[in-house]
Amino acid sequence: MRVAVIGGSTIDERTEETARRLGRLLGERGHTVVCGGLGGVMRAVCEGATRAGAETVGILPGEDPAAANKWVSTPIATGLGNARNVLVALNGEGVVAVDGATGTLSEIGHALDFGRPVAGLAAHDPGLEGFEATETPTEAIEYVERAASGAA
Template identity: 80%
Template sequence: MRVAVIGGSTVDAPTYDTAVTVGRLLGERGHTVVCGGLGGVMEAVCEGASQAGAETVGILPGEDRSAANGWVDTPIATGLGNARNPLVALNGDGVIAIDGATGTLSEIGHALDFGRPVAGLRTHGIETAGFEAVETPTAAVEYVERAVPGEPGAR
């Protein structure tokens, strides 16, 4: 399945390491990672996924595909700026949010509007159907695997 991973574009080392772990777990479980294609959480999750042999897709805000971080396999230029946020959420069957500010919050909202389950790891505290606050990278991956219909272990 495709999992969109969203989060801060500038993060501290522990958050970066958490996102690498999420990417690695997704890759080890055979998932494709979709993200915004730039730095911070986006770069880290792609790094972990790539190291595990997974495909990575970056949906970029600008017009230049070469602006993607070095771990993105398939960069998609949009020229839309932050208006590309719904496309990131739409292209994941489930979403994992790590850290982040208002851009991440908008992507969470779009994901929920699209009916995508969202696991929140050290991100915004939201109490609504479809959003699950989790404590670990493993819990984040397991939540989206359970919550996406048609996936093994889905509810």
């Protein structure tokens, strides 16, 4: 399954470790990670997933695929700026939000509009159907796996 991971581009060490662990667990479970392809949560989740042998897709805001972080295996340049947030949300069958600010909120909204289940790890809880606040990366993954399969 493709899981979109969204979150802050500037993060602290604790959030970085959480995102890296999330990526590792997603990779170990055979998932492909889709993200915005840059720094912060995006870089950390890609590092964890890549180290676990998973594919990572970075949907970039600019026109240069080389702008992707070094852990992205498939960079996709869009030239869309923050409008690429729609594509990140659309291309995950489930979404995990880690931390984040307004860009992450927009991606949560788009994901819910597309009917994608969203798990939040220290993320803004919009209080909407389809969003589940979770405490650990494992809980987040288990929620999106269940919800995407229709078992939630």
